[in-house]
Every structure is written in structure tokens, then in C-alpha cells.
Amino acid sequence: MRIAPDLAWQVVDGEGVIVDLPRRCMLGLSPSAAFIWSRIDTETEEEIAAGLARAFDVDESRAQADVRGFLGLLRERGFVVAS
Amino acid sequence: MSQRASAFLQERALRRAQPLSALLELTYACNWRCVFCYNPRHHDKRRLDGDEWRAVIDDLRELGTLNVTLTGGEPLTHPQAFEVMAAVRSRAMTFRLFTNGSLVTDDVARRLAELRPVAVELSLHGARPETHDRTTATPGSFDALWRGVAALKRHAVPTILKTPLTRINEHELDEMVALTEREGIPYNLDAMLTHRDDGDPGPLQFSMTREGFARYYALLARRNQIPTSHRTPGGVNCGLGRTTLAVDPEGFVYPCPQWRKSSLGNVRETRLLHLWKSSAVRLEAAEVANKANDALLAAGGPMARFPFCPAVAQERTGDPVHADPLHLAEAEAAERARLGAATGT
Secondary structure (H helix, E strand, C coil): CEECCCEEEEEECCEEEEEECCCCEEEEECHHHHHHHCCCCCCCHHHHHHHHHHHHCCCHHHHHHHHHHHHHHHHHCCCEECC | CCHHHHHHHHHHHHHHCCCCEEEEECCCCCCCCCCCCCCCCCCCCCCCCHHHHHHHHHHHHHHCCCEEEEECCCHHHCCCHHHHHHHHHHCCCEEEEECCCCCCCHHHHHHHHHHCCCEEEEECCCCCHHHHHHHHCCCCHHHHHHHHHHHHHHCCCCEEEEEECCCCCHHHHHHHHHHHHHHCCCEEEECCCCCCCCCCCHHHHHCCCHHHHHHHHHHHHHCCCCCCCCCCCCCCCCCCCCCEEEECCCCEEECCCCCCCCCCEECCCCCHHHHHHHCHHHHHHHHHHHHHHHHHHHHCCHHHHCCCCHHHHHHHHCCCCCCCHHHHHHHHHHHHHHHHHHHCC
């Protein structure tokens, strides 16, 4: 998977923002969402979940569910696409 | 874009000194000769090439930039303009292109559409060809502009028209508004002319007349669009030295698009990343933004709530902290228009 090319985005100090250029709107990312987002292009879903569990001190099963849920939302909106 | 998200982003960027917006001047070269142009010349001595711009763009990404504006001169005269735009987009930043439109063919518009700019902005200098062409000192430029606009429309590229108001075109203000409404194109007006970047005050001779300013602010008042600054004690006047930067065609970096008094350095000698993080010039400029905020609040009057550009004041009077006579005249004209609209006079 990878981030859709028709978006702009930036993550700084753990906070993120996505600019949806086709729909001309902007969305903020919470720290955990920004953590997941900034790893989409370089890590697998499992790696992201393991990293999230460590970084936010949550158990791995909850992190896996959060990552799966968030990625599902992103796919629905077309923000991530198959690589 | 959401106003609330933008304001939130801006506030965070101010605290971090994160250059959220960057202005990249690709070239001084231009095929038009606008009489009030702020560029010091119409040719480059040694402009940055595509690879050098890519290094700048990489550093912008790392510094936290989200929005890039590409301008000139006429940026489409740079042979690698599209490579630079593609580099901005490939690093997930937005871009906006300022162009005079004369080089926007169908092929150019199609390539722009593929890159998804936030907007392509073109200047309309008059409602009539003779006024526009007199301002650009280029016969046929009015028609060239509209050919470019038509090509952008055919390819559904988000397009904005804007007018730097001058004493040459101020009498056509209402006609220009009507023309852009008829064409269905978003339209912005700008009342402020500036010195040339080398300090030459020549462009100011074309500033609007007192009557022109009154007409302009009356229009904004009718639309409830008079600009306002919400200053608070201890706040900052603007993003100078914090949220904006500019890089000129030869690689000099400035702490905002207007501030040309002093440069942070040149990207050919030092990476932009290091210039931004370690420059004393940037910190001094940021301090000016604090001092201007407090000085304007202390002085009171209409300037306490009117936008103020320290860089422009610096050019006009050598004092970037206090309002100069032109800023004051504008603030007073805006205030009169606001009161006039409120009382129906």
C-alpha cells in the first residue's frame, strides 16, 4: 500500500495534516493517526501496529485493531492505494 | 480548505518556527514589462537549475513546509519549471503557480492539471485591453492572458485572477469585478505596491490615488471583506522569520517573501535546512514581528487592527516596527469605508 499521489501532507512533531487536493479540503491527524500515516509508505501493517504499541504504550492487539480500522478508513476515502 | 484547520496549522507553525509556506522565485526572466514590477531586473545572472531546486525542495519538506508558491519573473520561462513543480508534488506538498498566462498553451494546461496545483493565479491589469497592455508595457498581453485562462478552464485547472490595483487601472475596478464574475473566475484584489527588491521606489509612483483607495475599500466594505488583524499583547504581527520563507532565482533565502533587507544566506553555499535553523538574520526578523505587534497595539488607532507589513514599512521609512504614512492612509481609508457601510453613508 502507499499514500495516494493526489494528496499533500505533512507531519511535524507528531502532528499531521492531509490536504485532499481533489476534494479541496484539509484534515488534521491526531498523534496516533499521524504516527500510522507517516509509516504507510515504508512499513507493513504489522510493523506499524508493533511500533504504535511501543510508542503509545498500548497492548499489541489493540494497536493492531486501531491500525486496521484507520487503514480501512483511509482506503475507503481513497487516501491509500495498492502499491 | 477549512479555515479552522488552516488557523490551527498556522498557530502551531508560529510556535515551532516551521516555514509552512515557501515562495520560490524560479527566474527573473519575463516576457512582459509590468511598470510596477518589484523584480530588480528581467534576466538571471546565474539562476538555480532543476537539481539545485530539488535540493531546496527536499529541505523544505524536512523543515515542515506544506505550501509552495512558484513565481518569477515568469516561472514558465524556466526550462525546468515542470520538473520543479513535479518535485514539489512528489514530496507531498501543495503548489500554487503565479504566471502571466501568456505561455499557457493547451499542452501546458494539461500538464498542470496532472500535477493538481491548488491554484494557478494570473494577473488581470485592466478590464480593457488598452489598460492591461499599458500596465504590462506589452501589446497583445490582454489577449494572451485570456487565451491562457481559456486553456486552464478547458483542462479544469483551478484558476484565480487577481489585480494589483494601480492609478492606471483603478477607474476600471467595477468593470474588472463584473468581467471576472461573468467569466466565473475567483478574483482577488491587492492594493499594495512595493519597492523593487533592490530598494528602488520606482513602482510606488503607480500607487492608487486617494480616491482609488476609497473606492477599493468601499467595495470591500460592501462585501464585508475589509482585512482585519486580531492583535493581542505579546503576540506576533505576522509569520516573518517563522512561518514563511522565500528563495530568489539565484539562491538567496529571505525570512518572508517581502523582506529583502537581509538574506539568511545562499543555498549554493549552505543547505537551506541549516540556513533556516541557524541564521541570526531569521531570528532578528522574527523579533521584528513581535515588536511590530506590540508597537501597533501601543499606538492604537486604526492600525491596531489593520494588517501591517514590516518589510514594506522597512522599505518605505527604514523602520519595520511602526506604521508608515501609506499604511496609515490605507488603514484610515478602510476604517472610513467600514463606518460608511455600517451607517449606510
